[in-house]
Amino acid sequence: MGVIGKLFYYKKKGNLKRLKKWEGELNKCIRCGYCYELCPLFKSQNWESDTPRGKLMLIYGMISGEIEPNQQIVEKLFQCFYCKNCSDNCSAGVPVTDILTDARADLIEAGFDVEGTIVNINEDLCSVCGVCVPVCKYDALSIEKVGKDENKIVVDKIECRGCGLCVAACPSGAISQKEGCEVTLPELHKKVTDLLKENKDMKAIVFCCNWSLFPGMQLSESPTLVKTNYGLIVSMCSGRVAPELVLNAIEEGAWGVMVAGCPPEECDHDGNYKTRRRLVLLRNMLKELNIEPERIKLDWFSTKESAKLTKSIDDFVKKLEKLGPIKKMEESKKIGG
Amino acid sequence: MKIDIEKLKKIVGEKNLSDNLADLYVYGADASVHQALPTVIVKPKTIEDVQKIVRYANQNKIPVIARGAGSGTSGHTVPIDGGIILDMKRMNHIIEINPEDMLVRVEPGVVDDDLNRALKPLGLFYPPAPASSRIATIGGEIAANASGVRSVKYGATRDYVMAMKVVLANGKLVNLGSNTRVHSSGYQLERLIVGSEGTLGIVVEATMGIRPIPKYRCLAVANFDKLEDAGNAISDIISSGAEPSMLELMDKIGIIAVNKAMDLNLPEVAAIIMFEADGNVKKAVDFEIEKMKKICEKHNGTGIEMSYDLAERTRLFSGRKKLFASLSRYKEGIICTDLADDMGVPNSKIAVTAKKIHEIAERNNVIMAVYGHCGSGVIHTKIMLDPKKKSQWKDAEKVIEELYDYVHSIGGVTSAEHGIGLSKAPPWKKARSDILPVMRSIKKALDPNNILNPHKLHDAPDDWVGATNLRYKVG
Ligand SMILES: Cc1cc2nc3c(=O)[nH]c(=O)nc-3n(C[C@H](O)[C@H](O)[C@H](O)COP(=O)(O)OP(=O)(O)OC[C@H]3O[C@@H](n4cnc5c(N)ncnc54)[C@H](O)[C@@H]3O)c2cc1C
Secondary structure, eight states, X not given: OOHHHHHHHHHHHOOOHHHHTTHHHHHHOOOOOGGGGGXXXXXXXXXXXXXXXXXXXXXXXXXXXXXXXXXXXXXXXXXXXXXXXXXXXXXXXXXXXHHHHHHHHHHHHTTOOOOTTOOEEOTTTOOOOOXXXXXXXXXXXXXXXXXXXXXXXXXXXXXXXXXXXXXHHOTTOOEEOOTTSSOSXXXXXXXXXXXXXXXXXXXXXXXXXXTTOOTTOOSSBOTTSOOOSEEXXXXXXXXXXXXXXXXXXXXXXXXXXEEEEOOGGGOSSSXXXXXXXXHHHHHHHHHHTTOOGGGEEEEEOOTTOXXXXXXXXXXXXXXXXXXXXXXXXXXXXXXXX | OOOOHHHHHHHHOXXXXXXXXXXXXXXXXXXXXXXOOOSEEEOOOSHHHHHHHHHHHHHTTOOEEEESSSOOSSSTTOOTTOOEEEEGGGOOBEEEEETTTTEEEEOTTOBHHHHHHHXXXXXXXXXXXXXXXXXXXXXXXXXXXXXXXXXXXXXXXXXXXXXXXXXXXXXXXEEEEOSSSOOOSSOOHHHHHTTOXXXXXXEEEEXXXXXEOOSEEEEEEEEESSHHHHHHHHHHHHHTTOOOSEEEEEEHHHHHHHHHHHOOOOOOOSEEEEEEEEESOHHHHHHHHHHHHHHHHHTTOEEEEEEOOHHHHHHHHHHHHTHHHHGGGSSTTXXXXXXXXXXXXXXXXXXXXXXXXXHHHHHTTOEEOOEEOXXXXXXXXXXXXXXXXXXXXXXXXXXXXXXXXXXXXXXOBSOXXXXXXXXXXXXXXXXXXXXXXXXXXXXXXXXXTOOBSOSOGGGSOSOTTTSSEESSOOO
């Protein structure tokens, strides 16, 4: 191999110097797989390589030289929403998400460029208004000068947590995330539609923030069980629940929509403040259309407060049953559409 | 190995098959020390899918390894010869809950905790629950005859298997067992599949017994300054005729580890035991708890706390539930390997075995915690060592040989609940040489081409360290 070839080889392979520091921690992972149950990505993808355990195995394989990083491996490693359900609950104490952040840094340095769960800016649609920049609590978005009078929005692929708040905030619809992880607007829309189609008795759609709790994360399906008259959708941050998702649910026949998020001071992304503002506006909008505003509910839940969540949903559904179905569909359609 | 990927894709659909390295590497490992690469992973959804895949594999003599959650501790699902990993997790429907006949009918990929979540609103439960119940699948539990904390009263998976649909190595589907509590109609073939570790057939549906959730559960914890005292208390509780619904031991190493990992603030005494009684009559539960408490006190148990409250019981038990992983935090530079993990000993031998384990560990430069569902005779250990040092693997080999020789000499078994797989095969084969030919004949009759999880159990290599790559970077 010539000098240039060697340089290329090293560049591509990288020396994974940040990751190598984690060897001791990776050895501490007993590979019990308890993290499977807690991982929203595993629930949506159903491949063990998408679980925290799977990702740690891949990283171990790379630093021990057993496997060479390739595009598919790197793609897997860049898929994480940083809900930290895994690291917070790992009794071997393995700091999974810190290791994944270092993996991103090392692999970008090694020349890999993948999408993962990171947001993508469509420059043709982006007006560089900058609304997204302060929305991101991780400073993953910035405005960069690219010409004399030309700016563009740049995404820091190491820092982006994939929460999707910027996607919901962008007025031009220029920010998107890869399909397949059940977090994009079209995917969430589809989930809402499917839930309402599958169960004609469904009264409410409930969007639950994945950070504050992980409801509905069970891995098995049980169609013969008692059917609920509400549908749970685990979104990422509650700030991700765009207004059109709520309106879409109402348009598709839901009697009401509830959003469950972290309490204001506990949100990792400050997304719940945005949700609160957004839902106030939506309620006003319903009022104008002569639809009862209480058909949209927002409530806060701390980690693992699932009993409180169940009660809050029950109360909401009872209220909706009293209100009955929405009558003014025609006008709400105008707004939703 | 030549596998017709396109043919398999046609069976399960493109997105339910993978032969890319990212997936192969992950599906080549489980919770054991072993690692190997399969050739392809397929995810069947229906019984017919499984039949077609197995039929194809049999015609072409390709290994097929059924995989649930891959939480096996001894390399059960590690594809030692490559081949097809049959990921059963897509077959995850609870098909029927039948309180009248007190049974459930499930697909094999249903997760144990999910089943219990579904049963709870009906006041029912599926008792065998291993500690790994949050991910372990019913298929994996059947194939390993899993048991758990409540097995001391409620028994192991084998006690709940009623009927089963199994795909044999030739792709044929057979119905085993019945929907009745007992049957005396020929060979109990459903029982043969229990503990078969994926080597005799693929479970594609299971009918399991269920029980009503008792009205009262009371959990108590007692501290001991001597490990032997705790061991003797356990043996006495069982032989006294008391009926614990849980009887667990945890030694000081385990206590320190969970305190470190989970900030639990448990008293760092030589050992604690946790005992539970359950039932529908509170006075009867009180009676059992009092009886066990007195036995603990007789063996110098102190600081006995007890509670009926669910939150408090969960708090008392949280350390035990996550003990295995916490052991990795016991000491810097030392990690917890899944070796010598679950022997079973006769009830009278708990204390001597616990003592012996610490003695063997110390003599061989490793650390071993002693804990487990000791009420049912299950003693868990783990070998804690520095995985980077080659010499430590030699130490581990010596420990395993010595320890199992001892366990077998006192009438114990190699594995009480996790199964044999790869890492426990050498000591087990040594102890059970009399039954190996019988097992091999059964295997040959059911799987003449040796495609179902080959080279495990009776056919596993005699050198567990060299059987596959180790998951750790040694040296
Ligand atoms: C932290 C931890 C704690 C544990 N605690 C316990 C415990 O308390 N008690 C206990 O008994 N075990 C325990 N285990 C071991 C393990 O979880 C059990 O053996 C469990 O039953 C395995 O289930 P699985 O779905 O992960 O199976 P896998 O590991 O995927 O497979 C286990 C075996 O079953 C076979 N198999 C899987 N599905 C099928 C099928 N459909 N048909 C035929 N064969 C199949 C596989 O080929 C393999 O041989 C523990 C493991 C860990 C990591």
